[in-house]
Amino acid sequence: MKLIVGLGNPGRIYIDSRHNIGTSCIKALAKLYKIHLKKNNHTFSLSGEGKIAGKSVILAAPLTFMNLSGLAVRGLLKKYKIDLDDLLIVCDDLDLEFGRIKIRPAGSPGGHRGLKSIIDSIEKQDFCRLRIGIGKPQDNMDAASFVLSAFNSWERAEVKDIIKKAVDCCRVWVTKGITESMNIFNKRSLKENE
Numbered sequence: 001m002k003l004i005v006g007l008g009n010p011g012r013i014y015i016d017s018r019h020n021i022g023t024s025c026i027k028a029l030a031k032l033y034k035i036h037l038k039k040n041n042h043t044f045s046l047s048g049e050g051k052i053a054g055k056s057v058i059l060a061a062p063l064t065f066m067n068l069s070g071l072a073v074r075g076l077l078k079k080y081k082i083d084l085d086d087l088l089i090v091c092d093d094l095d096l097e098f099g100r101i102k103i104r105p106a107g108s109p110g111g112h113r114g115l116k117s118i119i120d121s122i123e124k125q126d127f128c129r130l131r132i133g134i135g136k137p138q139d140n141m142d143a144a145s146f147v148l149s150a151f152n153s154w155e156r157a158e159v160k161d162i163i164k165k166a167v168d169c170c171r172v173w174v175t176k177g178i179t180e181s182m183n184i185f186n187k188r189s190l191k192e193n194e
Contacts, residue, residue, distance in 0.1 A: 002057045002174050003082045004029065005045075005073055007091040007114040009148075010063045018134040019147040021159075022090040022114075023061045025132070025166045032167060035059050043075035044068075052174045058082075069114040070121025077122065084122075088173055089129045090166060091115060094143060096133025098155060099162050103130045103169055103181045128178055132166055 008014065008023030030037050035050030037059060047060040058080055062072030077087065088103075091114055096102060106126040109115035119125045135155070137146035151159055165185070173181045 005060045044072040067113040070117035074121045087127045092134045093131035098135035100133040
């Protein structure tokens with residue numbers, strides 16, 4: 001059984017924010033693979049079980065705020081008895097250019113509060129993470145305001161394809177593993193992946 005968790009903030013005002021692209025990816029996976037997500041108070045998340053290309057998966061989106069994501073992930077790991085090798089976290093990344101995706105088998109939080117919360121909660125950092133580039137703030141905008149802002153009009157036109165690419169990466173991770181996923185998706189731009 002694999003567990004894919006997409007990070008974001010709860011509430012309607014955050015739905016289309018840059019910080020919620022991980023949650024958007026989970027919702028796209030759920031729609032594509034017809035996995036019903038429902039609220040689970042024990043794991044502080046929306047979650048659902050199903051199959052991706054014949055492999056059993058749990059999809060989840062924490063209902064905690066980003067900096068408390070670890071509560072949800074720890075609860076999900078415990079409830080479903082998931083090994084860290086079978087966990088993939090999907091999140092936004094300020095340090096990747098807009099539209100680039102990168103998957104890694106482990107690493108530091110790199111300033112991401114959701115990843116930091118998970119690492120602090122489970123006391124390990126050796127779990128896979130798929131980071132989706134959201135670009136950097138312009139015009140002296142602070143990082144906190146930037147990640148909570150919506151994509152601009154030209155970015156919105158690209159977001160659907162970026163999420164589609166992330167969804168495809170999740171499918172490859174589930175079916176072929178981390179090495180194959182890195183070989184295919186860790187390239188410099190969307191164009192190179194096509």
